[in-house]
Amino acid sequence: DIPDIPGHFTMNNLTNTLLQLLRAALEPTVSPPSIPRLTEEDWNRLFTLAAQHGVTALLFDTILRLPEQQQPSRALKIRWALSSEAIEKRHAQQTRAAHELTTLFASHGVRTILLKGLGLSIYYPRPEHRECGDIDLWLNDCDKGNRLIEELGIKINHDSEKHAVFHYKGVMVENHSHLLMPSHRRTERAIDDFLV
Structure with a gap:
């Protein structure tokens, strides 16, 4: 389990964000959701949650469609891209x-x-x-x-x-x-x- 961290998204909020991003990945005609601004720690927790559920690459497709200001840091996008590439291989x-x-x-x-x-x-x-x-x-x-x-x-x-x-x-x-x-x-x- 990924614990809640004071001052960050609760696990329930993080799960809802994951599901919103996943829906947009599975229905590409749906616009990417308007998600709240996530901290770097929240993005890392979301990455971990996505990996635990086998949806890392699916979520990355939607993340790249988000407005730049809603996307995670460059370092995390690189990590996400490398993980997605490994899944493709x-x-x-x-x-x-x-x-x-x-x-x-x-x-x-x-x-x-x-x-x-x-x-x-x-x-x-x-x-x-x-x-x-x-x-x-x-x-x-x-x-x-x-x-x-x-x-x-x-x-x-x-x-x-x-x-x-x-x-x-x-x-x-x-x-x-x-x-x-x-x-x-x-x-x-x-x-x-x-x-x-």
Whole structure:
């Protein structure tokens, strides 16, 4: 948690500011919000809060659209820009890995669906600014897909009932055999039958 600091924005005010900036990032046609003037300490706390929630690059897009007098210091903008650049590079690495894996699986008759973060990033104004911790793939034949990965000499962790986890070219990947939690077997079977 980020503590409140006397004389600065409360955590609640900081969260509201983050949400206003985030809304403008997700809806680029919306004008940037008119936010109160933040101190350097408040901007640093906002940066930390954005990083904790995986929205650093998204917020930076809006911050650059704010009037100059509402923006953080040059030093913090540089820090924010470097963080955003690292997120963009990670997104590109994950996108390449997802493409290579889905191509590998398809060449062996295994159908895939890209799930969650990376899959949903295409709906963001700047997909490369959607932070993703890993790649989530649903495979219609997870056992076969996992064997293909093991044939590449990659160790797979099978400890979870939900998915198999491995690292491919520096990217964590989860191969899911189910789209839903195991407690929803009947619904899942219907979805699986529809997809397969």
